Amino acid sequence: MTSPSTRPPSRPLPKTFSVKSFGCQMNAYDGARMAELLEEQGLVAVETDEADLVLLNTCHIREKAAEKVYSDIGRLTKTAQGKGRAKPMIAVAGCVAQAEGAEIPRRAPAVDLVVGPQAYHRLPDLIAEAASGKKALDTDMPAASKFDALPKRRRQGPGAFLTVQEGCDKFCTYCVVPYTRGAEISRPWGQVVDEAKALVDAGAREITLLGQNVNAWTHEGRGLHDLIEELARLPRLARIRYTTSHPNDMADGLIAAHRDIDKLMPFLHLPVQAGSDRILKAMNRSHDVASYLKLIDRVRAVRPDIAISGDFIVGFPGETDAEFEETLSAVRAIGHAQAFSFKYSPRPGTPAATMGDAVPAAVMDERLQRLQALIAEQQYAFNRATLGKTCAVLIERDGKLPGQRLGKSPWLQSVLIDGGAIGDLVDVTITQAGPNSLQGEAKVLAAA
Ligand code: SAH
Ligand code: SF4
Ligand code: F3S
DSSP: OOOTTTSOOOOOOOSEEEEEEOSSHHHHHHHHHHHHHHHHTTOEEOOGGGOSEEEEEEOOSSHHHHHHHHHHHHHHHHHHHHTTOOOOEEEEEHHHHHHHTTHHHHHOTTEEEEEOTTTGGGHHHHHHHHHTTSOEEEOOOOSSOGGGGSOOOOOOOSEEEEEOEEOOOOOOTTOOHHHHTOSOEEOOHHHHHHHHHHHHHTTOSEEEEEOTTGGGOEETTEEHHHHHHHHTTOTTOOEEEEEOOOGGGOOHHHHHHHHHOTTBOSEEEOOOBOSOHHHHHHTTOOOOHHHHHHHHHHHHHHOTTOEEEOEEEEOOTTOOHHHHHHHHHHHHHHOOSOOEEEEOOOOTTSGGGGSOOOOOHHHHHHHHHHHHHHHHHHHHHHHHTTTTOEEEEEEEEEOSSTTEEEEEOTTSOEEEEESOOTTOEEEEEEEEEOSSEEEEEEEEEOOO
8 A cells, every 4th residue: 555655646637638739730730639628528728827738749850950949848847837836737749759759758758648640539538547647648659540549530621731751751850740740641531531521510611631741641642632622622621731741752743633623722742852862862851853853843734823832941061062062952943922941940850960060050051041031022023913913812810800701822822812701712802912911802792
């Protein structure tokens, strides 16, 4: 028998929770699924500072993202102290959880629970364990699908994420994802179609199919374009998007889908990362700049108005001034509707982290600024080109001003309009184009 003095300190099971997600859309998806699971267990979602359980759904992609979790933990503890309430149960989920595991509660003893991206269906058990006073940890990557153990999708806004493919086998030399998310796995056709139907029943009008290499999705010989074709048959589903794609997995069928399937939106996020073939090789990207540009040409040939987006890394180890100039040239040749760019961040365990030849921080800063200025210019030009045009806008939420609504154009631009209801798909004439958003006038309001 345990004497009262040696019994581990236990605490009541949490009644309220808050999930904070960082990182990519796949993390946002996982965050939504964890929230659904906790709600099914009877927990109520509340503001972070009021919650009995705070779940930090973390990202490990760059050092800054990974370190953020520790400052958040400190802040949560302090806020609780300041309010004179007990420290909430703190759970760390996501890619930092996977990468650092048991190291997290060692470094931050306020953490009660650590759960990886493939194990979060076990949250109820882990919470009970943490409530009994133990540090609960699960970073297994079980063969059995967590999806079978998760509750049905519910309560959706107009836009929903649906992860169809997990993990990554590409092993770009700078990237942690193959380690934090494991091997590339496609979810089966039936499971994905069922989840899409549940999302539509729960109010979704647009579904974004997600995966680190979503265009490599495959099941029993079928590809992503077959899946898109199937989902396009759902009557109440108005729009389909997918992200992120890898240049090497851009099948002919998927390119053709951009011509043939009206519900597939004219937007393609296809990261090239850099404009120098030597750097691409060192990154293990297994494509070169010329083949990437040819691919973009082929997509534009079938869908001339397609919006191209991408990701770039500046200051990869050994990147010279001339090689960075090649990135700028590639950006000019591509012409983006938007793009993300990052300073290279060495990540523990990745091959690039031990390459040496680091680019000085000041050089990286300058390169990032120049690249971002060029991309911003392209984005503004792309936005201005929509002036006077009429396009369909899916209204997603209220704007800041009374009566104002915010929606998305087919090209993923934010569009402000007056009136309309959330979930409506309305025809809008674009009247103003700014660097980051558009304004328009709604024509006829279509029935939701
Ligand atoms: N699977 C996607 C992207 C995943 S991560 C793809 O391959 O396109 C999102 C972006 O973060 C990457 O495209 C890359 O541009 C950036 N990134 C990844 N690792 C990084 C690192 N170590 N330093 C800086 N940026 C990085
Ligand atoms: Fe990372 Fe490369 Fe995989 Fe994208 S394709 S997740 S950048 S390893
Ligand atoms: Fe970050 Fe993990 Fe996504 S490292 S970018 S949250 S897959």
